[in-house]
Amino acid sequence: MNKEIIYSMNTAYRGEYEIQGFSYGSGDKAACIVGAMRGNEFQQLYISSLLAKKLGELEARGAIVSGKKILLIPSINYSSFNVGKKYWITDNSDINRSFPGNPEGQATSRIAAAVMEKVTGYAYGIQFASFYMDGEFIPHVRMIETGKQSNSLASQFGMPYVLTAEPRSYDKATLNYNWQMRGTEAFSVYSGVTDTINGESANQAVSSVLRFLTRMGVIRYNCHAGYISTIMDEEDLLSIRSEHAAGFFKKLVQPGDEVVRGDIIANIINPMTGENTTDIYAPTDGIIFYCQNSPMIYQNSVIFKMIRRLHN
Known part of the structure; x- marks a missing residue:
């Protein structure tokens, strides 16, 4: 060397x-x-x-x-x-x-x-x-x-x-x-x-x-x-956003996890009351490619990117 x-x-x-x-x-x-x-x-x-x-x-x-x-x-x-x-x-x-x-x-x-x-x-x-x-x-x-x-x-x-x-x-x-x-x-x-x-x-x-x-x-x-x-x-990755609420972000999946349409993949929690305000659902079958790791998520933020199943 x-x-x-x-x-x-x-x-x-x-x-x-x-x-x-x-x-x-x-x-x-x-x-x-x-x-x-x-x-x-x-x-x-x-x-x-x-x-x-x-x-x-x-x-x-x-x-x-x-x-x-x-x-x-x-x-x-x-x-x-x-x-x-x-x-x-x-x-x-x-x-x-x-x-x-x-x-x-x-x-x-x-x-x-x-x-x-x-x-x-x-x-x-x-x-x-x-x-x-x-x-x-x-x-x-x-x-x-x-x-x-x-x-x-x-x-x-x-x-x-x-x-x-x-x-x-x-x-x-x-x-x-x-x-x-x-x-x-x-x-x-x-x-x-x-x-x-x-x-x-x-x-x-x-x-x-x-x-x-x-x-x-x-x-x-x-x-x-x-x-x-x-x-x-890269354009084929599907972005999933927190469209309706901001709050604490509790992710339920990790990159590489397989999900099916309708699976709950995250919760948004009200930071004042601790109540679960929003469930984030998988919009299609696929694989989680990316996930946010911030403790707090704001409205309209990208929180996941997914790889769609090729047969969909």
């Missing part, structure tokens, strides 16, 4: 700011893996630490294929971790909405430009991303439909689902989108939670990356075959 300084600059609050990378093997730029970009992505940083340990062990055993280089960047925004903020500490901007960046721009734009320069040219790019909504969700691989994406390659992670999505305006300022625009096969791996640590889903994410790198001929590693991934469009 070799330590690399991806980018450094002086900051007003914490002195020298460095982004550290760790490389394994040498030769062709085979795979680049990026971890936490935000200061609340504890799960993503934890996954990166597990992967760093595993890649170090594989390198020591000579299991990195000769002529292949892997670059791992565990965190791009550790300063925000240090002060308990989600976004960049001085102006609350989001690094993953700043790509491809500007070396003469604001801090997050300069960081994005430096990272983009370092990660360009790799055959495969993997980001441990956080879901755009707070809550818990089924682990999956997400790809932006740029016309350059490969569903078949995404399936090689062996995750339960591959989610595809049309690029929204802000997606065009993300690492994933700009990686694809520069010729890298880019994938975002989502592992269930963000601001807490879930060991089971973290290990699943690490296994999925090692499985992918093995299948792409970058490492030699014996692993479980994983899932036969279901490929679906």
Whole structure:
């Protein structure tokens, strides 16, 4: 393992700011893996630490294929971790909405430009991303439909689902989108939670990356075959909202649970009286993909996303 300084600059609050990378093997730029970009992505940083340990062990055993280089960047925004903020500490901007960046721009734009320069040219790019909504969700691989994406390659992670999505305006300022625009096969791996640590889903994410790198001929590693991934469009997810009342949220199901139409999947409780004011019903047969984890839910909030049964 070799330590690399991806980018450094002086900051007003914490002195020298460095982004550290760790490389394994040498030769062709085979795979680049990026971890936490935000200061609340504890799960993503934890996954990166597990992967760093595993890649170090594989390198020591000579299991990195000769002529292949892997670059791992565990965190791009550790300063925000240090002060308990989600976004960049001085102006609350989001690094993953700043790509491809500007070396003469604001801090997050300069960081994005430096990272983009370092990660360009790799055959495969993997980001441990956080879901755009707070809550818990089924682990999956997400790809932006740029016309350059490969569903078949995404399936090689062996995750339960591959989610595809049309690029929204802000997606065009993300690492994933700009990686694809520069010729890298880019994938975002989502592992269930963000601001807490879930060991089971973290290990699943690490296994999925090692499985992918093995299948792409970058490492030699014996692993479980994983899932036969279901490929679906993000637009096909059915959103369930708390339409009639606000209050305490008591969920009765978890991501991955199968439900049938008419099942009660949550209660909304009056915070003043403790009375159950609303039952939330499953509108169709399917699987819970996402659920809110906030203790209080407000009217018209999305509280679940469901995968409809294919036969419905």
